[in-house]
Amino acid sequence: MPSFTKTRSTSDDPAPGPRRIPSVERLVGGASPADLAAYGRIAFTGAIRAVLAGLRAEAGPVPEEAAIRAEAGRQLAAERRPSLRPVFNLTGTVLHTNLGRALLPRSAAEAVAAVMVQASNLEFDLATGARGERDDHVEALICRLTGAEAAVVVNNNAAAVLLVLNALAMRKEVVVSRGELVEIGGSFRVPDVMVRAGCRLREVGTTNRTHLRDYAEAIRPRTGLVMKVHPSNYGIAGFTAAADPEALYALCRERGVPLADDLGSGNLVDLAAYGLPPEPTVRAALERADVVTFSGDKLLGAVQCGIIAGRADLIARVRKNPLKRALRVDKMTYAALEAVLRLYLHPERLAEELPTLRLLTRERAAIAAQAARLAPAVAERLAGWATVAVMDCISQIGSGALPVETLPSAALVLTPEAAGGGSARRGAGGRCKRLAERLRDLPVPVIGRIQDDAILLDLRTLEDEAGLLDSLASLVSHPTAL
Ligand SMILES: *Cc1c(COP(=O)(O)O)cnc(C)c1O
Numbered sequence: 001m002p003s004f005t006k007t008r009s010t011s012d013d014p015a016p017g018p019r020r021i022p023s024v025e026r027l028v029g030g031a032s033p034a035d036l037a038a039y040g041r042i043a044f045t046g047a048i049r050a051v052l053a054g055l056r057a058e059a060g061p062v063p064e065e066a067a068i069r070a071e072a073g074r075q076l077a078a079e080r081r082p083s084l085r086p087v088f089n090l091t092g093t094v095l096h097t098n099l100g101r102a103l104l105p106r107s108a109a110e111a112v113a114a115v116m117v118q119a120s121n122l123e124f125d126l127a128t129g130a131r132g133e134r135d136d137h138v139e140a141l142i143c144r145l146t147g148a149e150a151a152v153v154v155n156n157n158a159a160a161v162l163l164v165l166n167a168l169a170m171r172k173e174v175v176v177s178r179g180e181l182v183e184i185g186g187s188f189r190v191p192d193v194m195v196r197a198g199c200r201l202r203e204v205g206t207t208n209r210t211h212l213r214d215y216a217e218a219i220r221p222r223t224g225l226v227m228k229v230h231p232s233n234y235g236i237a238g239f240t241a242a243a244d245p246e247a248l249y250a251l252c253r254e255r256g257v258p259l260a261d262d263l264g265s266g267n268l269v270d271l272a273a274y275g276l277p278p279e280p281t282v283r284a285a286l287e288r289a290d291v292v293t294f295s296g297d298k299l300l301g302a303v304q305c306g307i308i309a310g311r312a313d314l315i316a317r318v319r320k321n322p323l324k325r326a327l328r329v330d331k332m333t334y335a336a337l338e339a340v341l342r343l344y345l346h347p348e349r350l351a352e353e354l355p356t357l358r359l360l361t362r363e364r365a366a367i368a369a370q371a372a373r374l375a376p377a378v379a380e381r382l383a384g385w386a387t388v389a390v391m392d393c394i395s396q397i398g399s400g401a402l403p404v405e406t407l408p409s410a411a412l413v414l415t416p417e418a419a420g421g422g423s424a425r426r427g428a429g430g431r432c433k434r435l436a437e438r439l440r441d442l443p444v445p446v447i448g449r450i451q452d453d454a455i456l457l458d459l460r461t462l463e464d465e466a467g468l469l470d471s472l473a474s475l476v477s478h479p480t481a482l
Helices: 024-029 033-039 041-056 065-080 106-116 136-146 157-169 190-196 212-218 245-255 282-286 312-320 322-327 331-343 347-353 355-360 364-381 428-440 465-477
Strands: 150-154 173-177 200-204 223-229 259-265 291-295 306-310 386-395 407-416 449-451 454-458
Touching (some): 024 041, 024 065, 033 041, 106 331, 136 282, 150 157, 150 312, 150 331, 157 173, 157 190, 157 223, 173 190, 173 212, 190 200, 200 212, 259 282, 282 306, 291 312, 306 312, 331 347, 347 355, 364 386, 364 465, 386 454, 407 428, 428 449
Parallel strands (some): 173 200
Antiparallel strands (some): 150 306, 291 306, 407 454, 449 454
């Protein structure tokens, strides 16, 4: 069989020589009405031409007409597949930045859809008919949930930090502990953001120890801001010291310098109450800082955005800064964020209704039971590809939240089988990579993690069991050797 890989077409002329390639007219004329309706005659004809051009460029037998049409259909279907689409995140990382972080509750997704297909009062005061402020839709809720006096929303937490620095400390010094000059996610580095915001970094202390007196000596008239950065994705252990937060805040107030705290994960509730490792809440952070910045799509469980909450006079300066306009968010974000924040008004139901918290609080026993229940059905769909077993494993919260804490979970372990012609040449590692590729190629791709020549599917984040089995079922219809 020719490979059908070349796709450029320049003419309809039949190929010279003994090979008989059917005409475009004949192939399009014989196409099923369903194919023509699905793709349109113009696109279908174009795809047939592309397939024929590929055939002309190659030697070898000419496929049946039906096979040529089927290949054109396959190419069109592949072309029309959206680039951004749902996947099963079974990596064990609940807030996986590369897989879209927090999942919205359906109510929030519906709120987004509602304002997307119809006009909304985004910047319109329905009471007076005058112009409104887009932050008004969430500001009161944020204040109620965090104790802040005022709040603004921007594109993400990186933008929040940039805006706070620029609005409060442009052309001034920002005092930061050397232990907090962190890099988050590869492209957000505190010293770099500082430069872009037009501030001068004033490092104090050492990597492992910073004392109150280090701050006291560094603060001078040209200081615009003292900043604390939550060590989101690492922990320092051993001979360490940080300035007492309350004493530091008292020092800043005494010197008249605002204190900003970049929290990273915007945690609005006491996680310990839900059986999770404790993490400082925004409310607690605001008792020891003037301004707090945090993400909307980490522990808060909403959409990508950054929230700046704190003292009214400082938030007013942030709001007036021209960068706010450049970093502002769309109505989609406000709709989703407002819907999620409203769930926080009913804490007893939060662990059920907010997907992030629901997934994080799943008990190991329940996940293990789910794994045992699903294993036979998954094994059936993977017959010939892999054997399936159940194993205890450890999930992570992800996105820099609680980096050193982990959550006991259970996984399906897929061990690729050495079956079929090509497999003998591949090692176990190669077969594993190949199976992972096939799983990524499913209608709804399945993303696990590779460990010891097997693929682990951590079920902590699996809610749609039927959907997973459906997607895996299409492996059966296209068996190929690993
Ligand atoms: C995650 C994080 C950021 C970046 O937040 P994004 O919402 O991803 O832009 C900044 N600072 C800290 C401490 C973080 O944990």
